[in-house]
Amino acid sequence: MGSMSDSSIDRRARALLSRVAEPGDRRIGRMIAERGAAATVEVIEGRAGDLDHVDRYRIRLLGADPDADLARVTEVGGRLLVPDDLEWPRQLDDLGDSAPWALWVRGTVDLRLSLLRSVALVGARAATGYGTHVASTFASDLALAGWTVVSGGAFGIDAAAHAGSLAARGITIAVLACGVDVAYPPRHAGLFERIAADGLLVSEVPPGAVPHRTRFLVRNRVIAALTRGTVVVEAALRSGSLSTAHDAERLGRSVLVVPGPVTSAMSAGVHRELRHGALAVTSAQEIIEAVGALGADLAAEMSGPSEPRDLLDLLTRRVLDGVPARGADTVEGIARAAGVTPPEAVAALGLLDLAGLVRSSAQGWALAVRTGAPG
Amino acid sequence: MGSMSDSSIDRRARALLSRVAEPGDRRIGRMIAERGAAATVEVIEGRAGDLDHVDRYRIRLLGADPDADLARVTEVGGRLLVPDDLEWPRQLDDLGDSAPWALWVRGTVDLRLSLLRSVALVGARAATGYGTHVASTFASDLALAGWTVVSGGAFGIDAAAHAGSLAARGITIAVLACGVDVAYPPRHAGLFERIAADGLLVSEVPPGAVPHRTRFLVRNRVIAALTRGTVVVEAALRSGSLSTAHDAERLGRSVLVVPGPVTSAMSAGVHRELRHGALAVTSAQEIIEAVGALGADLAAEMSGPSEPRDLLDLLTRRVLDGVPARGADTVEGIARAAGVTPPEAVAALGLLDLAGLVRSSAQGWALAVRTGAPG
Numbered sequence A, B: 001m002g003s004m005s006d007s008s009i010d011r012r013a014r015a016l017l018s019r020v021a022e023p024g025d026r027r028i029g030r031m032i033a034e035r036g037a038a039a040t041v042e043v044i045e046g047r048a049g050d051l052d053h054v055d056r057y058r059i060r061l062l063g064a065d066p067d068a069d070l071a072r073v074t075e076v077g078g079r080l081l082v083p084d085d086l087e088w089p090r091q092l093d094d095l096g097d098s099a100p101w102a103l104w105v106r107g108t109v110d111l112r113l114s115l116l117r118s119v120a121l122v123g124a125r126a127a128t129g130y131g132t133h134v135a136s137t138f139a140s141d142l143a144l145a146g147w148t149v150v151s152g153g154a155f156g157i158d159a160a161a162h163a164g165s166l167a168a169r170g171i172t173i174a175v176l177a178c179g180v181d182v183a184y185p186p187r188h189a190g191l192f193e194r195i196a197a198d199g200l201l202v203s204e205v206p207p208g209a210v211p212h213r214t215r216f217l218v219r220n221r222v223i224a225a226l227t228r229g230t231v232v233v234e235a236a237l238r239s240g241s242l243s244t245a246h247d248a249e250r251l252g253r254s255v256l257v258v259p260g261p262v263t264s265a266m267s268a269g270v271h272r273e274l275r276h277g278a279l280a281v282t283s284a285q286e287i288i289e290a291v292g293a294l295g296a297d298l299a300a301e302m303s304g305p306s307e308p309r310d311l312l313d314l315l316t317r318r319v320l321d322g323v324p325a326r327g328a329d330t331v332e333g334i335a336r337a338a339g340v341t342p343p344e345a346v347a348a349l350g351l352l353d354l355a356g357l358v359r360s361s362a363q364g365w366a367l368a369v370r371t372g373a374p375g
Helices: A006-020 A026-035 A037-044 A066-075 A090-098 A111-115 A129-144 A157-167 A186-198 A213-226 A241-250 A265-275 A284-303 A314-322 A331-338 A342-354 B006-020 B026-035 B037-044 B055-061 B066-075 B090-098 B111-115 B129-144 B157-167 B186-198 B213-226 B241-250 B265-275 B284-303 B314-322 B331-338 B342-354
Strands: A078-081 A103-106 A118-122 A148-151 A172-176 A200-203 A229-232 A254-257 A358-361 A364-367 B078-081 B103-106 B118-122 B148-151 B172-176 B200-203 B229-232 B254-257 B358-361 B364-367
Touching (some): A026 A090, A111 A148, A111 A172, A111 A200, A118 A129, A118 A284, A129 A284, A157 A186, A186 A200, A342 A358, B006 B026, B006 B037, B026 B037, B037 B055, B118 B157, B118 B213, B118 B284, B129 B148, B186 B200, B229 B241, B229 B265, B254 B265, B254 B284, B314 B331, B342 B358
Parallel strands (some): A118 A229, B118 B148, B118 B229, B172 B200, B229 B254
Antiparallel strands (some): B358 B364
16 A cells, blocks of 8 residues: 555545444444544554554455445445545534444535535435425426435435435435445445435445445434434334434434424324424425525535635635636626636536625626625 | 492493494593593583594494393393402403403303403414414313413314314303304304303303404404413414414513414414514424413412402302311311301302312312412
């Protein structure tokens, strides 16, 4: 590994750790925060430092092959994201020690930008026709309004939400408890292919990994943390989807619920949340109203010490710098100021608009108020 | 009228005023508060004082016959209640100038005692099968728990609520916008007979009066004021039953709503209330929990300067005085102390229990904590 860059070493270490430790392992999270990923691997391998109860990790080193995992994810059109990547969603920091240290993603859209306006739609596997109808309708309407839908990969509400978003040509993201190349449940193989084509499959576990019961529960914290709010469409009193809502609440995200008939067991969990302070929503527009306001706050928090513009790729940042500090300009004027072609400027302005950094008007493109003048 | 008692004169004046003025008339309400009902009638008749725009009342004097109205209500098994009556529900004072000055009542149970634990169930005339099912189930469960149901007399939720209460042999009260001897809608003639037999028909307008559109709306404030809380079961966005909820809110009563499918227009008004702070309820038990706590406060407020015990009839008050200041006693012991027969003591203790003034335990009957020692 002598010829590898620090960045490659870090990425390979995180890939290995995703094979030897379970997602959400706070001990590993703390070690990575203190020593870095590469040093954490060295401790597990017994080459440095010491670690009690290391056996549970060490036993999994046998047969672990991060290079094969990285090759495999590339093979299925995916990549491994690590916190140093521009595409890494910073809002995961809110999970603290249990934050993911790497995400295996499959699909072509940008994860971080897709999540800037996103909402989780979750609910029961054993959903009723009412529940799946509402989930797919809301997801379509959210997609038409430019919002990304995030859910799991299960039957029922999850599948209906993805299908609704896909039908409206929206971006939909499935956060899986298995590898991004694994179809679980198997009947969702076709759905996952469509999601990978137009949206993203995301997982903390490496290619080929199978889901466990506990993996579904720890996965839920990622769905809650990635999005501005979680909407529970249907849930029985002991539904796993309520754990996503509780994670969202702990993280300060909006918890929204869709009312249903009080005679339906599949709405009983939803109504309990409602009585404990969740907000009722009856349309996609109400969801957007509820999370839009919070989202603005979140986005500000997400930026942390760095400005959102620092997270942009170089070309996009140049285009942002080409937008006048006061007033508006045409695409041609901005392209000239930035030294890029007009088509490049158009593509970059679209991303910047999605990120809330610029806005278009009759006078052309202008900086969004929150950004301030580029420096 | 020289031989009439003050009480009879007041009652007859209020009966007449219910014929010449519309319910909720604040001008009449203020005049009664200032001069009394009999003097108010004298002003309208032109025999004393002066009143601008009195014509609207005076024109109705022609043909008004309070003695005939009082005879008619007696004929159908009813009576006229006025604020001096023990049975008058004091919580109507919360309506201020628009409080009823008289109530025409038909049925045998005591209005004030029946309302001590009461809740309004209201909703759309064009209710769905879901709505009527929920209304009648909740009403039955409330009745089984000893709670009185109050509603209007319309098709849909109103009728389902009364039917559910009656089926569980509960006390149900219909507050009508027409006379208590008028079946409106006509198809509810049989239902109203059953309500008069086991519960109460209540109205501000005299026997024979027909309902107007505005009378339904002003009637709603009475439903809201009489009860500890109003539950809206189903309501479209522009439903009249929402006016009852808004009256309840203004009066500081609980506003409770039953969630339904977000796809149902008959739940759209309910969900809007939910999003504006109403509490969702999914069972009779949740209704009782919600209004029970408020009810205790209300009951305390309702008593005003006088103690609840001052409102009791003499025999019941003597039985209350026979309950020991500390500890408990048997029915026989209390009957002896009160100087009444044991059956009389049993009947009175039942009323006192309903009023929350005494409680029974394995040791016998004791004062409820809130009452304090009888003086």
